[in-house]
Amino acid sequence: MNNDQLLKAEPxxxxxxxxxxxxxxxxxxxLDFIEKVLLEAAGRAGAKVLGQISRHFQPQGVTVIVGVSESHLSIHTWPEYGYAAMDIFFCGHDVKLELARQYILDQLKPGKIREQIINRGLS
Incomplete structure (x- = not known):
């Protein structure tokens, strides 16, 4: 690929x-609730779930990582602050990132949201 092709490439x-x-x-x-939310979000987006890793921390907080054919969804929570850090990375064009995002927001009902989308790849 030459430089012009790289600049025009789809992410x-x-x-x-x-x-x-x-x-x-x-x-x-x-933990059960967060697992279900991420698994359902992956399914609604059209991603194929490969597996998950989950951990409940003491005295509080959870981490859930869901591996999908198209990459992953992950969350780490700080209940004492009402805060969760998440990321969703999907490659390809068959999965719908927006559907996963909206389902997660509908379930967790955050009062404030900060978000950023990064196009990954050659564009």
Whole structure:
């Protein structure tokens, strides 16, 4: 590929970074709930789930990483601050990042959202 082709190339994937604030502590410290939210978000986006790693920390907080054929979804929570750090990276054009994002926001109901989308790849 020459430089002109690289500049015009479609991104190989999109990476969504989400910082969620003012989320109910009960949501953020409930490992089963967070697992279900991420798995359902992956399914609604059309991603193929390959597996997950989950951890409940003491005295509080959870981490869930869901591996999908198209890459991953992950979250780490700080219930004591009402805060969650998330990222969703999907490659390809068959999965719908926006559907995963909206489902997660609908379930966690954050009072504040900071987000950034990064086009990954050669563009």
């Amino acid at each position: 190989l994937g999109r990476h969504l970074i989400l910082e969620l604030e003012e989320v109910q502590e009960e949501f953020l410290n409930n």
